[in-house]
Amino acid sequence: MRADDASASPLWKRINATALAVDRLNDLSDFKSSDVNFRLALWNPHTNGVRYLKTLIYNLCAALTPAQLARLATIKNRGEGQPISITYEGQSICMDYLQALYEIEFVSAHMSLEEADVLEIGAGYGRTAHAFLSCFPIASYTIVDLPNCLELSRRYLSATLDAEQYARIAFMTPEAFSRGAARFDLCLNIDSFAEMEAKTARNYLCLIDATCRCFYTKNPVGKYRDASLSTALKRDEAALALEMGLLREVLDIHDNRAVAAQRQKFLAAYRPGDGWSILADGWAPPWSFYWQAIYRRCPAGKAGEK
Numbered sequence: 346m347r348a349d350d351a352s353a354s355p356l357w358k359r360i361n362a363t364a365l366a367v368d369r370l371n372d373l374s375d376f377k378s379s380d381v382n383f384r385l386a387l388w389n390p391h392t393n394g395v396r397y398l399k400t401l402i403y404n405l406c407a408a409l410t411p412a413q414l415a416r417l418a419t420i421k422n423r424g425e426g427q428p429i430s431i432t433y434e435g436q437s438i439c440m441d442y443l444q445a446l447y448e449i450e451f452v453s454a455h456m457s458l459e460e461a462d463v464l465e466i467g468a469g470y471g472r473t474a475h476a477f478l479s480c481f482p483i484a485s486y487t488i489v490d491l492p493n494c495l496e497l498s499r500r501y502l503s504a505t506l507d508a509e510q511y512a513r514i515a516f517m518t519p520e521a522f523s524r525g526a527a528r529f530d531l532c533l534n535i536d537s538f539a540e541m542e543a544k545t546a547r548n549y550l551c552l553i554d555a556t557c558r559c560f561y562t563k564n565p566v567g568k569y570r571d572a573s574l575s576t577a578l579k580r581d582e583a584a585l586a587l588e589m590g591l592l593r594e595v596l597d598i599h600d601n602r603a604v605a606a607q608r609q610k611f612l613a614a615y616r617p618g619d620g621w622s623i624l625a626d627g628w629a630p631p632w633s634f635y636w637q638a639i640y641r642r643c644p645a646g647k648a649g650e651k
């Protein structure tokens with residue numbers, strides 16, 4: 346090989362004049378988390394957020410069974426709203442519906458959804474409702490939410506479900522729900538009690554105690570103050586988030602033992618009342634600090650922890 350064949354390409358000449366410039370190599374104390382290593386490795390989190398999300402989705406898809414992929418395929422029109430997706434075994438798959446899949450599988454493993462009356466408090470745009478109504482012959486699905494998200498889920502679900510499925514949904518404001526006397530087989534609360542004031546979440550738990558037979562919750566086990574994540578949220582919103590919910594202890598959310606140590610507090614905080622037992626609980630992947638639990642109202646005279 347001639348000497349000039351081994352010389353730096355224009356690209357690497359530029360890199361050696363910028364990220365890897367010799368004067369930037371004087372202090373190597375944190376080089377693995379700086380531009381020096383970000384230029385050598387593939388995973389700079391600041392510029393590669395979408396790459397990370399897609400890589401995570403891809404890896405989660407690689408762990409799905411054929412039955413899970415088939416179940417996802419029964420949820421039609423998941424492309425509505427142009428989600429960030431990857432293609433796996435010919436299907437376009439995004440993070441929201443992977444989570445919906447995990448949720449419906451956890452719940453349906455512990456109770457029958459046939460002809461069930463389901464209540465969801467805080468449904469966002471309606472991904473969970475879309476999944477439940479597509480996968481199970483449920484009788485009714487009531488969404489209780491603030492007016493803006495109610496409008497969003499109304500529009501989204503009317504665009505994604507067929508007319509017969511959509512007709513089974515009732516949309517309700519929190520005020521209308523607290524005045525009503527309807528009964529439900531199952532209440533779902535996913536990532537929303539933790540964003541309400543504690544007294545609001547407690548009030549909902551009392552209403553669940555009075556009106557529901559089973560309760561599934563998936564929420565964070567606590568709060569975090571991680572400077573490396575601080576760009577992810579606007580600072581004023583982050584400060585408000587620290588004050589919300591029933592579990593406000595700050596922990597290292599990327600320490601599995603610290604997360605698991607919050608289990609009992611989570612189970613106690615989300616138990617709707619004394620007369621409820623825990624059917625199952627566990628870590629709620631993929632986010633490190635989410636826990637999930639399903640509770641059932643005990644038959645009369647059998648109140649207790651388990």
Ligand SMILES: C[S@@+](CC[C@H](N)C(=O)[O-])C[C@H]1O[C@@H](n2cnc3c(N)ncnc32)[C@H](O)[C@@H]1O
Pocket residue numbers: 466467468469470472489490491494519534535536537540541545
């Ligand atoms: C972070 S989003 C989660 C949405 C959805 N469960 C999901 O996981 O995609 C929180 C949801 O809780 C709703 N929410 C917030 N405060 C509420 C309240 N006081 N009553 C009912 N819903 C509320 C929001 O409008 C939103 O739909």
